Amino acid sequence: MWHILKYIARRGRVTEPAPEPLEGTHRPAHPVHDEILAILGRALAIRQVDAGSCNGCELEINALNNPYYNIEGLGIRFVASPRHADMLLVTGPVSRHMELALRRTYDATPAPKLVVAVGDCGGTGGIFGESYASCGRVSNVIPVDVTVPGCPPPPAEILAGILAAVRARPPIEAEPATFEPGFN
Amino acid sequence: MEFFGLDCRFERFDAPLPIHGARVLAGQWSALALAVAEAKGRLVSLWGSDERATGDGFAVSAAYATADGLLWAKLGLDAAKPAYPDISRFFPAAVRMQRAARDLVGIEAEDAADDRPWLRHGAWPADYFPLRFGNTGQERFQAQADAYPFVPVEGDGVHEIPVGPVHAGTIEPGHFRFSVVGEKVLRLEERLGYTHKGIERRFMGMDTDEGARLAGRVSGDSTVAYAWAYAMAVESLAGVKVPERAAWLRALLLERERVANHLGDLGALGNDAAFGFALAQFSRLREDWLRLNRECFGHRLLMDCVRPGGVARDLDADGCAQLRRQVADIAREVAELKDIYEEHAGLQDRLVTTGRATPELAQRLGLTGLAGRASGQAADLRADFPWPPYDGLAVTACTHRNGDVAARVAMRFDECFASLRMIDALLAGLPGGSAREPVLVMRDGAGAGWVEGWRGEVFVALETNAQGRIARCHCHDPSWQNWPVLEHAIIGNIVPDFPLINKSFNLSYSGQDL
Numbered sequence: 001m002w003h004i005l006k007y008i009a010r011r012g013r014v015t016e017p018a019p020e021p022l023e024g025t026h027r028p029a030h031p032v033h034d035e036i037l038a039i040l041g042r043a044l045a046i047r048q049v050d051a052g053s054c055n056g057c058e059l060e061i062n063a064l065n066n067p068y069y070n071i072e073g074l075g076i077r078f079v080a081s082p083r084h085a086d087m088l089l090v091t092g093p094v095s096r097h098m099e100l101a102l103r104r105t106y107d108a109t110p111a112p113k114l115v116v117a118v119g120d121c122g123g124t125g126g127i128f129g130e131s132y133a134s135c136g137r138v139s140n141v142i143p144v145d146v147t148v149p150g151c152p153p154p155p156a157e158i159l160a161g162i163l164a165a166v167r168a169r170p171p172i173e174a175e176p177a178t179f180e181p182g183f184n
Numbered sequence: 185m186e187f188f189g190l191d192c193r194f195e196r197f198d199a200p201l202p203i204h205g206a207r208v209l210a211g212q213w214s215a216l217a218l219a220v221a222e223a224k225g226r227l228v229s230l231w232g233s234d235e236r237a238t239g240d241g242f243a244v245s246a247a248y249a250t251a252d253g254l255l256w257a258k259l260g261l262d263a264a265k266p267a268y269p270d271i272s273r274f275f276p277a278a279v280r281m282q283r284a285a286r287d288l289v290g291i292e293a294e295d296a297a298d299d300r301p302w303l304r305h306g307a308w309p310a311d312y313f314p315l316r317f318g319n320t321g322q323e324r325f326q327a328q329a330d331a332y333p334f335v336p337v338e339g340d341g342v343h344e345i346p347v348g349p350v351h352a353g354t355i356e357p358g359h360f361r362f363s364v365v366g367e368k369v370l371r372l373e374e375r376l377g378y379t380h381k382g383i384e385r386r387f388m389g390m391d392t393d394e395g396a397r398l399a400g401r402v403s404g405d406s407t408v409a410y411a412w413a414y415a416m417a418v419e420s421l422a423g424v425k426v427p428e429r430a431a432w433l434r435a436l437l438l439e440r441e442r443v444a445n446h447l448g449d450l451g452a453l454g455n456d457a458a459f460g461f462a463l464a465q466f467s468r469l470r471e472d473w474l475r476l477n478r479e480c481f482g483h484r485l486l487m488d489c490v491r492p493g494g495v496a497r498d499l500d501a502d503g504c505a506q507l508r509r510q511v512a513d514i515a516r517e518v519a520e521l522k523d524i525y526e527e528h529a530g531l532q533d534r535l536v537t538t539g540r541a542t543p544e545l546a547q548r549l550g551l552t553g554l555a556g557r558a559s560g561q562a563a564d565l566r567a568d569f570p571w572p573p574y575d576g577l578a579v580t581a582c583t584h585r586n587g588d589v590a591a592r593v594a595m596r597f598d599e600c601f602a603s604l605r606m607i608d609a610l611l612a613g614l615p616g617g618s619a620r621e622p623v624l625v626m627r628d629g630a631g632a633g634w635v636e637g638w639r640g641e642v643f644v645a646l647e648t649n650a651q652g653r654i655a656r657c658h659c660h661d662p663s664w665q666n667w668p669v670l671e672h673a674i675i676g677n678i679v680p681d682f683p684l685i686n687k688s689f690n691l692s693y694s695g696q697d698l
Contacts (some may be wrong), residue, residue, distance in 0.1 A: 048354040053377045054694045056404025066467035080352035096307035097378045133382035
């Protein structure tokens with residue numbers, strides 16, 4: 001135990017400031033509303049879904065959990081069930097074999113929900129494209145709020161994309177229908 | 185050359201490792217499998233192809249690792265009824281590969297005990313074969329009902345736990361069906377194929393440069409291994425020898441990929457045993473490692489750095505110095521963390537005897553790569569067939585015999601130190617000259633590449649058509665061999681230890697789903 005504490009004390013803190021939200025990749029620009037941040041309390045629960053990627057994007061998403069990015073310090077955490085999630089972080093291309101599982105995961109996520117498509121494959125289908133086995137980009141299967149290009153995008157850009165999706169949400173008043181009680 | 189007294193001539197490919205290819209006859213197909221099995225050789229891969237475009241019917245290929253190198257045997261099959269003798273009697277790992285060959289090409293293994301589909305779920309019908317001549321791969325089908333017959337386990341108090349395809353963590357999708365009594369696992373049956381995205385069909389018709397990008401994306405954590413195996417295949421086909429500097433830089437990239445994965449896994453394994461400190465520290469080291477990758481090679485995961493003919497980007501003296509400094513730093517940190525791992529009784533308690541694959545089981549099922557070496561299977565291409573620059577690095581295969589999670593953790597520490605040593609030696613002796621040669625691809629040619637990736641041996645078989653474009657490219661991931669062994673390693677363990685055991689193998693879904 002002494003050895004562990006000594007190791008921790010010697011390395012100190014390495015956490016870096018969060019990046020600015022990604023510009024120009026989200027749906028129609030909505031002004032940033034302080035009340036949105038207030039409503040979310042800057043806390044965000046993310047369910048990651050690999051819908052057919054090569055695992056490259058997953059490696060970089062996992063890197064977000066390292067001490068440099070310290071996303072839990074920003075109030076963001078990855079959760080084990082879509083039932084607990086505010087956001088789906090989806091990598092692609094969506095394979096036809098994952099199409100149904102992705103739709104079900106989306107349906108199991110309570111509204112209001114955000115979807116961020118990570119990587120060139122998630123955003124456009126990438127090098128795999130569409131075929132007998134691939135549905136291509138994520139937005140061919142479920143609605144997407146923000147896409148983060150890159151193959152794979154580095155963690156800071158994924159984080160910028162996540163922040164952009166949170167900021168870009170339209171005011172809650174404009175979308176009362178998104179608060180539907182019960183299962184959806 | 186002739187092997188095992190078989191009357192067929194194998195031609196050596198122009199590759200830095202001994203890789204031989206031959207067309208065999210039906211009788212020789214089984215005789216070769218038997219001879220390799222008796223000589224304790226390994227089945228590396230099995231795949232099918234449709235050669236009706238050139239008037240030859242279908243073909244099935246098998247690649248075996250023997251003491252004399254790799255043997256690629258190809259058997260021509262009848263166009264009307266393509267079938268070949270089942271080789272899963274000799275190599276249990278062939279079962280899933282034979283099922284996949286049927287799903288993609290429509291060739292049958294005669295009398296195979298398991299004829300369930302493997303890569304095909306409900307996305308396309310049973311009579312559609314994406315790799316067949318005349319199919320474009322752009323066909324779309326209405327999703328069909330997908331009722332996969334899992335093997336049932338019955339008895340007092342036995343119940344099933346279905347897990348996936350969407351898992352609880354940030355990992356790839358697949359389905360696990362546990363049959364349990366209380367917490368204890370009686371049986372695990374895997375069902376994979378969820379990330380099948382038509383890679384092999386995608387290769388067909390690509391030019392070989394474009395193919396290099398795709399090969400580098402078969403499994404994201406092994407991008408260097410795939411890119412190198414693919415480049416080796418293209419170069420052996422074209423008869424090009426890469427400059428010495430390029431070979432050294434490739435080995436540098438491959439070893440950096442190995443270290444990156446081991447750092448990630450060591451942290452994740454600690455975390456899965458409730459030792460969060462390990463994840464924080466190892467993920468910090470991994471991040472340092474990846475950031476310097478980006479600075480020196482332009483990509484954190486080193487994608488597209490290895491290209492046919494050499495490497496995409498040369499390294500300057502400044503980069504060399506930075507990399508050497510980092511090797512020293514990381515070696516010191518990992519040594520300190522290894523001490524912490526070893527003196528932590530609570531952690532060791534979770535790792536030792538958990539998820540065992542005995543050397544006997546490993547040998548019988550063909551466990552390969554890092555997991556194989558943790559179960560006494562001392563195969564490592566860098567040591568067995570040291571091709572440049574490994575011939576000058578005195579590589580020995582690290583091995584352990586316990587075959588448990590602790591052994592696979594120890595393997596990662598050992599290999600991490602070995603790779604750090606190699607990286608330093610490579611940087612110290614990096615030869616001058618160019619880092620890339622032009623490659624002129626031959627028409628109607630064949631080539632093969634074989635590389636020891638961090639997970640195990642990655643194999644690529646490549647054939648070009650009359651236009652010099654890709655007619656068939658088969659990429660093989662060592663996960664094909666190792667997934668079935670995981671089903672055995674979990675038996676008798678408790679369900680909550682599955683994530684730990686699974687992580688200790690850390691197999692690729694995308695690499696085997698293709």
